[in-house]
Every structure is written in C-alpha cells, then in structure tokens.
Amino acid sequence: MNSPTVHPAQRIVDLGFGFIYSAALSAAAELGVADRLEQGPRSAASLAEELGVDARSLYRVLRLLASVEVFSEDNAGRFSLTPSADLLRTNAPGSLRSAALMLTQRIxxxxxxxxxxxxxxxKDPFTRIFGAPFFDYLERDATQGAIFHRGMSSLSALENGPIAGAYDFTPLRRVVDVGGGHGGFLVEVLKAAPHVRGVLFDHRHVLAEARISEAGFAERCELVEGDFFESVPSGADAYVLKRILHDWSDEVCVRILRNCREAMTESGRVLVVDTVIPPGNGPHGGKVLDVMMLASLPGGRERTAEEFGKLFAQAGLRLSRVIHTPAALSITEAVAA
Known part of the structure; x- marks a missing residue:
C-alpha cells in the first residue's frame, strides 16, 4: 500500500480503504485464529466450526489479510501462519495480539x-462519545481498560530492552521511572546497569501489578506510590518519563517536568522517552500516533526536538541531546539549565 510505484489515484483509494484492513486484523486477533493455526494449515470451514462463526465470512476476512502477508492461503484454500500472523498467537515470543486488539479498540x-x-x-470528541475523558473512562470501563493496558504492555515488552540498551545508565546511582507502570522498562535498566538502584513511581493500583519482584530486582528497586502531577521522589540522578508527556498538553507537561527538575540532583537529568517527529515529509510512526492522539486525548501530541526544547526551557531544563533507539521511540535528554 505504501509502494512509491503506486499510481496517485490508487494511493488515495488504498488509504480510503485502510480502515477495512484494521477491522480485519481486529477480527482475526479477537477470534484467536492464529492460535488455531499453530499446528499447521487449516481451511476456513474447519476454523469456523471450531470458533463457532460463519465460515464464508471468516474466509473472506482471512483472504484479505493473506493479501498483505498476514496469513497465507494455499491452492487448497487452507490458511497458514506467516511471520506476521505468528505474532498474533497469544503465546508467541513478542506476541502482538494484545497490541492489535488495543490499537483497534473503540476508544x-x-x-x-x-x-x-x-x-x-x-476539540476532541472523546468525552462526548464516551461520557468521560480518556483516562477516566479507562478506569470506569474495566473491559476497555484491560484491553488498553495489556496492549500497552505488549508494545512495551518489545521496545524496553532496545531502548534501555541505547542509553548508558552505568554511571548513575538512582533512577526513578516516573509513571513507570508495571516496571518493565525499569527492569531492563537494572539488567543493563548492575550498580543502579531503581524507584518505580506510580499509583497504588498500578504498582499492585508491578513485575519488579518476579524479575528478581526487589532488593534493588523501591516501589513508591504517588501522583506525578504533585511531586516525584527526590534525589535521583535520572528521571525517566516513558510514554508520559505525549499524553498531555504543553502546560501539563511543563508542570510534570518542573516536578522532576525540583527533585533531581544538580548533576541529574530527565530522560523523555517518546517519539521525536523528524523534519520533512518522510513516513514516520510518530506522525500516525500524533493524529491518533489528536482524536482521542485532549492536548496529547507527539513533538519535534524543538518543541521538547521549549518545554524543557519553561521547566528550568535544557535539551542536551536526542538519542535515537532501535525502537520507534527516542530518548530526549534534558539537564539543569
């Protein structure tokens, strides 16, 4: 669909039909089709009987996905896993089934x-549609909230290691992961830097599912309850904000950054882990994510390095460097101004 040889008219038509591919992917992921192909090729009729769905409809959905190399169909009409389809298996290493369900959910x-x-x-329509702002709604709707958080954990599991490995944490003594969720990123930091002590900072209900102990780092990591809008734990060498600032308006981001600035040591730094939109018209995942934020989160956005620099300046910080990682996110480092 993104080939530069596509005719301009066809490009417009393909983009217009893009939502159909999303719908097909969502249906296949929700039904668990990939799990049932782990033992080998099967016909749509066989799958449909096991799943309790309409065989003809399932075939048409899988045929479409096979056209973009998610599943493949042989001459006998049997469907098989492809490398992409394999990632839709629930228990596959690096499974993206939860991520696919999250990215295509109704929110x-x-x-x-x-x-x-x-x-x-x-103005975004989210509150009008769902009766509450984004994060408030996820707290109220346990089903949608669970889909979202499982999907985010799925995406994070793929990127945490490469991102943590792109930054030298070894000279640091204490790292606070602000709004760090279940601690997946902090675990990778502690693996990469054996002398670092960590602080996982988040709300109580989030920390209840923290993975620090099961990862074997209970001795080197403290779990601290709190609200980053109010304050963050003091005295650390680095404050990590991974997928935090992109959820909020500039005004709110400055408040969060000021809290980090007030808490950090004079030689400390703030590490913002978000997409950094590059200049030019080239494709970039951050541009897609930015419009998703535009539609669903008031004030949420992806930013350029220049825009991050302006936020830092308002919070008493200075942009020192941007470190690109093997993942879609970059590490934007700020130090005291």
Missing part, C-alpha cells in the same frame, strides 16, 4: 471517525 476507532470535527473545532 481510538470511534473518535478517529469524527476527525473532521476535531480539525474544525480543535
């Missing part, structure tokens, strides 16, 4: 369908 789908109104007014 993103429905607001995106009203994007033109967002562009006209500058």
């Amino acid at each position: 993103f789908w429905l607001p995106a369908g009203e994007l033109v109104d967002t562009v006209r007014t500058g």
Whole structure:
C-alpha cells in the first residue's frame, strides 16, 4: 500500500480503504485464529466450526489479510501462519495480539471517525462519545481498560530492552521511572546497569501489578506510590518519563517536568522517552500516533526536538541531546539549565 510505484489515484483509494484492513486484523486477533493455526494449515470451514462463526465470512476476512502477508492461503484454500500472523498467537515470543486488539479498540476507532470535527473545532470528541475523558473512562470501563493496558504492555515488552540498551545508565546511582507502570522498562535498566538502584513511581493500583519482584530486582528497586502531577521522589540522578508527556498538553507537561527538575540532583537529568517527529515529509510512526492522539486525548501530541526544547526551557531544563533507539521511540535528554 505504501509502494512509491503506486499510481496517485490508487494511493488515495488504498488509504480510503485502510480502515477495512484494521477491522480485519481486529477480527482475526479477537477470534484467536492464529492460535488455531499453530499446528499447521487449516481451511476456513474447519476454523469456523471450531470458533463457532460463519465460515464464508471468516474466509473472506482471512483472504484479505493473506493479501498483505498476514496469513497465507494455499491452492487448497487452507490458511497458514506467516511471520506476521505468528505474532498474533497469544503465546508467541513478542506476541502482538494484545497490541492489535488495543490499537483497534473503540476508544481510538470511534473518535478517529469524527476527525473532521476535531480539525474544525480543535476539540476532541472523546468525552462526548464516551461520557468521560480518556483516562477516566479507562478506569470506569474495566473491559476497555484491560484491553488498553495489556496492549500497552505488549508494545512495551518489545521496545524496553532496545531502548534501555541505547542509553548508558552505568554511571548513575538512582533512577526513578516516573509513571513507570508495571516496571518493565525499569527492569531492563537494572539488567543493563548492575550498580543502579531503581524507584518505580506510580499509583497504588498500578504498582499492585508491578513485575519488579518476579524479575528478581526487589532488593534493588523501591516501589513508591504517588501522583506525578504533585511531586516525584527526590534525589535521583535520572528521571525517566516513558510514554508520559505525549499524553498531555504543553502546560501539563511543563508542570510534570518542573516536578522532576525540583527533585533531581544538580548533576541529574530527565530522560523523555517518546517519539521525536523528524523534519520533512518522510513516513514516520510518530506522525500516525500524533493524529491518533489528536482524536482521542485532549492536548496529547507527539513533538519535534524543538518543541521538547521549549518545554524543557519553561521547566528550568535544557535539551542536551536526542538519542535515537532501535525502537520507534527516542530518548530526549534534558539537564539543569
């Protein structure tokens, strides 16, 4: 669909049909089709009987996905796993089934369908559609909240190691992961830097599912309850903000960054782990994510290095460098101004 040889008219048509591919991917992931192909090729009729769905409809969905190398169909009409389809298996190493369900869930789908109104007014439709702002809604709707958090954990599991390995944490003594969730990224930091002590900072209900102990780092990591809008633990060499700032407006981001600035040592630094939008018209995952944020999170956005620099300056910090990683996210480092 993104080939530079595609005719301009066909490109427009392909983009217009893009949501159909998302819908097909979501259906296959929710039904667990990939799990049932682990033992080898099967026909849509056989799969449908086991799944309790309509065989003809399932075939048409899988045929579409096979056209983009998610599953493959042989001459006998049997479907098999491809490398991409294998990632939809629940127990596959690096499984993205939860991520696929999260990216195609209605909290993103429905607001995106009203994007033109967002562009006209500058206001997202999320609260009007769901009756509450994004994160409030996820707390109220346990099902949607679970889909979202499992999906985010799935994505994070792929990227945490490469991102942590792109930064030299070894000279540091104490690292606070601000809003660090279940601690997946901090675990990778502790693996990479044996002398670092960590602090996982988040709300109580989030820390209840922390993975620090099961990863074997209970002796080197403290779990601290709190709200990063109010304050963060003091005296650390580095404060990590991974996938935090992109959720919030500039004003809110400055408040969070100021809290980190006030808490860190004079030689400390703040490490913002988010996408950094590059200049130019080239494709970049951050540009897609940015429009998703536009539709669903008021104030949420992906930023350029220059925009990060402006936020830092307002918080008493200075942009020192941007470190690109093997993942889609970059590490934007700030030190005391």
